[in-house]
Amino acid sequence: MGVTEIRERQFNEIDKKALEQIDLLIKNSGMPIMRDLKTNNLLWIDVRELTQRFMIPIGRIYKFFDQLSKGKIIGTKCPKCGSIYFPPQDDCTKCKVSGLDVIELSGEGELLTYTIITVKPVSFMHYQDYIVGIARLKEGINILAWVNEKPEDVKVGMKVKVNVVKREPEGYFTYELRKIQ
Numbered sequence: 001m002g003v004t005e006i007r008e009r010q011f012n013e014i015d016k017k018a019l020e021q022i023d024l025l026i027k028n029s030g031m032p033i034m035r036d037l038k039t040n041n042l043l044w045i046d047v048r049e050l051t052q053r054f055m056i057p058i059g060r061i062y063k064f065f066d067q068l069s070k071g072k073i074i075g076t077k078c079p080k081c082g083s084i085y086f087p088p089q090d091d092c093t094k095c096k097v098s099g100l101d102v103i104e105l106s107g108e109g110e111l112l113t114y115t116i117i118t119v120k121p122v123s124f125m126h127y128q129d130y131i132v133g134i135a136r137l138k139e140g141i142n143i144l145a146w147v148n149e150k151p152e153d154v155k156v157g158m159k160v161k162v163n164v165v166k167r168e169p170e171g172y173f174t175y176e177l178r179k180i181q
């Protein structure tokens, strides 16, 4: 099942109930206002559908995606000032140089911080709860990625490694942080 189908199925179930409730509210009171069951706050409920499409030019950093699909993590390094960029970019923001060098990253580092996402943005609702972390790699740069571990196993300061994985249900390559045993 593709991601669009999964999302649609989920939304249809949630939406159907929610829309019926909102219809009833409007019919009874003329206003889409109800109490939040958790906080007891009054909520104004408006339903609009939103589709986001991303088209990002990646020609100058295509090598990153090419290597990612082969299980490798690369960054770029400025030949002038030595700054390292990840995700890679082809321009050094410090000295305005273009055409940076490609370097392979160790992918090893230490977890600086993390957060567990239980209330997900709409476009991420088809995922289970997930953990987003920032790790400092040996190369001295910080990387933001999902942490693929159970929440109880995640600790600030633990050693982590960047892993290349296929994100499901989308089926494309991406990277995540795993604990080094």
Ligand SMILES: [Zn+2]
Pocket: 078, 079, 080, 081, 082, 083, 092, 093, 094, 095, 096, 097
């Ligand atoms: Zn530079």
